[in-house]
Amino acid sequence: MPGALAPLGEGFRPLISAVLRGLGAPEDERAIASIITWLDLLARWNQKIDLTAARSAGELVDLMLADAIVLARHESRGAAVVDVGSGAGAPGLALGLLRPDLAVSLVEPLAKRVSFLRTVLGHFGAPPAGAVMLRVVRGKGEDLATRGEVFDTAVARATLPPAAWLELGGRMVRPGGGVWVLLAREAAPEAKEWKIETEERYIWPLTGVERRALRYRRASGSS
Secondary structure, eight states: OOOOOOOOGGGGHHHHHHHHHHTTOOOOHHHHHHHHHHHHHHHHHHTTSOOOOOOSHHHHHIIIIIHHHHHHTTSOTTOEEEEESOTTTTTHHHHHHHOTTSEEEEEEOOHHHHHHHHHHHHHHOSOOTTOOEEEEEESOHHHHHHHTOOEEEEEESSSSOHHHHHHHHHHSEEEEEEEEEEESSSOOOOOTTEEEEEEEEEEOTTTOOEEEEEEEEEOTTOO
């Protein structure tokens, strides 16, 4: 059933600020204004179409924003990032709003979610100066991998079991690229051709959920 989450408009601002501060991120007004637009649209759409399982505004802000804040501080300037199974936009859309220098592709197979993401991007209008690109692609990660599209970084959240995601994500990144695996309490996947180059443990500021973000890079000598 669609959720009863209420649109808050500017009421989202203190919650967004709290999550940014809680994870040590700067409070950029351009990014915050865009995030407010996105979350308010999400709450409105969710009254008719089930887009998120969040039951409160605080849970929504953590769910949509917190993981992206962590990823944002590790991505190289101008990197091409693919978010597979974007759903309502986390973490890829949030990452693109926090880091407008990145080229972020939001890949989602379900029509209603694709429609929502495209509506959100339409509300932003022209990208800010220095922005590279945010685009929505209807499909699955396997579709892009089959077409040979490659990126600097691949990320997904709960789209596939961690080990399966690492395998698929590895097919989508260029040599030397990275695959983010986002975990709650699951064990980190192991594969001899991959090594963990970055690991960050953190807690969602508003709900206290424990998280781990691991960036994998193909081990030297692996093809």
